[in-house]
Amino acid sequence: MNVRPNLIPDAEQDQLEIIQLTTDALPCSHIYMEAQIFTPDSERLIVQRSGHPHGSDPKDPNHQFLVCDLEDNCRLTPITTEPGTTGPSISPDGEFLYYFVNETEPGSGTLTLKRVRVDGTGRETIYVLDHQIPDTEFRLSRPYPLSTISSDGKRIAISGFLGDGNTVGASWGLLVFEIDEPSVRMILHGPSWCNIHPQYSRQLDADPSHDLMVQENHGNTVSTDGQLIQLVS
Numbered sequence: 001m002n003v004r005p006n007l008i009p010d011a012e013q014d015q016l017e018i019i020q021l022t023t024d025a026l027p028c029s030h031i032y033m034e035a036q037i038f039t040p041d042s043e044r045l046i047v048q049r050s051g052h053p054h055g056s057d058p059k060d061p062n063h064q065f066l067v068c069d070l071e072d073n074c075r076l077t078p079i080t081t082e083p084g085t086t087g088p089s090i091s092p093d094g095e096f097l098y099y100f101v102n103e104t105e106p107g108s109g110t111l112t113l114k115r116v117r118v119d120g121t122g123r124e125t126i127y128v129l130d131h132q133i134p135d136t137e138f139r140l141s142r143p144y145p146l147s148t149i150s151s152d153g154k155r156i157a158i159s160g161f162l163g164d165g166n167t168v169g170a171s172w173g174l175l176v177f178e179i180d181e182p183s184v185r186m187i188l189h190g191p192s193w194c195n196i197h198p199q200y201s202r203q204l205d206a207d208p209s210h211d212l213m214v215q216e217n218h219g220n221t222v223s224t225d226g227q228l229i230q231l232v233s
Contacts, residue, residue, distance in 0.1 A: 063085065065080045107141065112129070174187055193214070
């Protein structure tokens with residue numbers, strides 16, 4: 001890390017500290033703002049190498065999620081090595097990082113939910129979605145770069161494209177993965193859910209812990225293979 005007092009106005013020198021976390025030649029980035037990427041003690045957070053705030057290239061071999069340890073001089077430690085990692089969420093107890101591995105194409109491929117302890121040990125696969133979403137005729141591709149985990153740590157949600165690569169106006173869907181007894185179900189779908197920003201409630205009581213806030217973008221235009229042509233705010 002580099003401490004950067006040169007970026008602080010003179011009048012604020014006693015109130016602010018600015019730290020440059022990376023000096024990598026590759027672009028490094030925070031995860032988009034509402035992502036659950038801090039441990040609850042605020043001592044560690046997840047950033048990414050060879051990515052940008054809105055995601056990463058799933059075929060980029062240089063992309064990694066990194067643990068930034070603020071209590072150890074902002075030391076950066078890679079916590080993923082697989083290509084295609086996306087949608088990171090730290091569990092509410094701060095013990096695990098959950099993430100997805102994207103090996104999908106419209107109408108085919110595999111989306112895998114994994115978790116690893118924040119110290120980098122105990123990596124395991126929770127669920128492999130290499131088939132139609134149960135009780136639907138859809139397969140998911142182009143997973144959204146943000147996931148969200150419930151306040152009890154039992155469910156994780158992510159959205160994605162449901163088109164087959166040929167259908168005009170294909171839908172997008174929001175999936176909920178159960179963690180303790182692994183399964184997946186689709187709870188929402190339609191053509192306007194391309195930019196959904198899902199956020200689980202932080203409420204600890206059982207019923208409201210299931211609540212999700214989502215964003216709908218009306219009037220967006222998408223290609224048959226799920227690429228955004230026009231995103232209407």
